[in-house]
Amino acid sequence: MRRRQWLAGEARADGVDRRTLLRLLTAAGVLGTPAAAGLLAPGRASAQAPAAHPPAFGSPRADSPVSGIVKPLPAEWFVPRGTNAEMRWDALRDADGRAVTGRHIPVERFFVRNHTSTPLIDPDRWRLRLFGSGLRGAPPADRAVEFDLDDLRALPATRIGALIECAGNGRSYFTSQQGRTVPGTPWTLGGIGSAQWRGVRLAEVLRRAGLTRGAVDVLPAGLDPEFVAGGVGFGRVRRPLPVAKALDDVLVAYEMNGEPLTPDHGAPVRLVVPGWIGIASIKWVGSIEVADQPLYSPWNTDFYRLFGPDYPADGSAPVTTQVVKCAFELARDAVLAAGRSHRLHGRSWSGAAPVRRVEVSTDGGRRWLPAELRDEPRADNWTRWSIDWRPERPGPYELRARATDRRGNTQPEVAVFNREGYLFDAVVVHPVTVA
Structure with missing residues (x-):
C-alpha cells in the first residue's frame, strides 16, 4: 500500500536513495513508463535530508567494553555483539538457581541495541520538536511546537510494563539450526528486556501539539550519530508510525524502572511501542514529524522488511508486531x-x-x-x-x-x-x- 501511495505521489520518501527507488519501481512494474520518468526527475527521487535536530551534547566513554556503549558490561551479564550487548539468560539466576530479577530486568542488566553509539545529551538543553502537515496550521520545520523535559513531566503521567526486543533476536538460529547464512548481529535470545516505563502517552503530546484529523503518519527521529553502512549514509535512526498506533499505546518515556533514563537506554527521552519490534521504540528522540501523507525512511524500506523465497519479490510490508x-x-x-x-x-x-x-x-x-x-x-x-x-x-x-x-x-x-x-x-x- 505504501509503495502504491508513493508511486502515486501521495507519500514522501525521507532518505530513501536512488537504488531503493529503482528496486521498488522495478517491483511495481513501472520502469520505462511516464510515471517512472516523473518520479526519477531531479529532486523527486533523491534522498531528502532529515529535518534538523538539536545537537547531541557529548560522546560515550572510550573505555567501554563495547565501543559506543557507556555503562559497564560485566562478562557474567552480557555477550558483546559489535555495537550491541546481549543479555545472558543464565544471569537471571544465581548458582543455586534462585531468581536475581523479577519480571522486569534491572537497568544495569538490560541489553543494549545501538545502530551507532550512545550519545550523551544534556537534559536541560534537550527539546522535543513536533512539526508537519498533520498539525493545525501545518507549520513548517522552523515553526515547530517544542516541549522540554519539564513540559513533559507536567503532563499526565502513565506507567506501563513492556518489552523491548530487537527484530533480529534469535537470528543466529537461522544458521545454527536451519543452515541458512544471514547477515547482522548474531543474537541468540538475549536481544530483549522488560522494564517498567513512565512517561506521557504520545497521544497526549500529539493532542497538545495540535494533531489534525488528516494526520496519517508520525516520524520520530533519534539524536544518535548518523548511521552509515556499505559506504551509504542513511541519516539518524527514524521510522514512521501510523497514527492509529501512535494514538493507541505508545509512550514518550523519561523513566525506566523508577529512575530517569540512562544514556544507553535513550536518555533523556525515548519512545516505547508495546508489541512492536524494537526499532519502533526510537531512543534519544529529538523530533517527531506529523504528516498528512504516508512517510518512508530507510528503516521501513531498506531495513526491517522481509525478503526471501516465501515473500513477494519486492519484499513484505514493513515489519511491526513481534512473534512468539x-x-x-x-x-x-x-x-x-x-x-x-x-x-x-x-x-x-x-x-x-x-x-x-x-x-x-x-x-x-x-x-x-x-x-x-x-x-x-x-x-x-x-x-x-x-x-x-x-x-x-x-x-x-x-x-x-x-x-x-x-x-x-x-x-x-x-x-x-x-x-x-x-x-x-x-x-x-x-x-x-x-x-
Whole structure:
C-alpha cells in the first residue's frame, strides 16, 4: 500500500536513495513508463535530508567494553555483539538457581541495541520538536511546537510494563539450526528486556501539539550519530508510525524502572511501542514529524522488511508486531546432576497476544509437558514459567520450550527464512549435559 501511495505521489520518501527507488519501481512494474520518468526527475527521487535536530551534547566513554556503549558490561551479564550487548539468560539466576530479577530486568542488566553509539545529551538543553502537515496550521520545520523535559513531566503521567526486543533476536538460529547464512548481529535470545516505563502517552503530546484529523503518519527521529553502512549514509535512526498506533499505546518515556533514563537506554527521552519490534521504540528522540501523507525512511524500506523465497519479490510490508518465543533461564551446555530433581525456569512472550500455554520437552521434542505459568499473561510483556525435571541417565539432552498465545500462534519447528534474519520464531534447541 505504501509503495502504491508513493508511486502515486501521495507519500514522501525521507532518505530513501536512488537504488531503493529503482528496486521498488522495478517491483511495481513501472520502469520505462511516464510515471517512472516523473518520479526519477531531479529532486523527486533523491534522498531528502532529515529535518534538523538539536545537537547531541557529548560522546560515550572510550573505555567501554563495547565501543559506543557507556555503562559497564560485566562478562557474567552480557555477550558483546559489535555495537550491541546481549543479555545472558543464565544471569537471571544465581548458582543455586534462585531468581536475581523479577519480571522486569534491572537497568544495569538490560541489553543494549545501538545502530551507532550512545550519545550523551544534556537534559536541560534537550527539546522535543513536533512539526508537519498533520498539525493545525501545518507549520513548517522552523515553526515547530517544542516541549522540554519539564513540559513533559507536567503532563499526565502513565506507567506501563513492556518489552523491548530487537527484530533480529534469535537470528543466529537461522544458521545454527536451519543452515541458512544471514547477515547482522548474531543474537541468540538475549536481544530483549522488560522494564517498567513512565512517561506521557504520545497521544497526549500529539493532542497538545495540535494533531489534525488528516494526520496519517508520525516520524520520530533519534539524536544518535548518523548511521552509515556499505559506504551509504542513511541519516539518524527514524521510522514512521501510523497514527492509529501512535494514538493507541505508545509512550514518550523519561523513566525506566523508577529512575530517569540512562544514556544507553535513550536518555533523556525515548519512545516505547508495546508489541512492536524494537526499532519502533526510537531512543534519544529529538523530533517527531506529523504528516498528512504516508512517510518512508530507510528503516521501513531498506531495513526491517522481509525478503526471501516465501515473500513477494519486492519484499513484505514493513515489519511491526513481534512473534512468539521462549527462552530458558539456563546456560546453553549447562551440566546438571543425574538422579535428582531440577526446577527449570524460563520466559515466553508474543507481541500479538498474551501467552496461553507453554510446553517443555526434555527428550528432543518427542514428548511435551505443560509448564506452570507464574505470571498473569499480558500481551505487552513476557510470562515466567517453571517445570520440574528429574533426569536419571547421564548423557547429552536437548531441551525445548514452545509457547502458544491467545490468538493461536504457536512456535513452529522451522522458521520461515528471510534474508536479514528477522523474527525467528521456531522452537530453539537448548543442549545440556547430565552427569
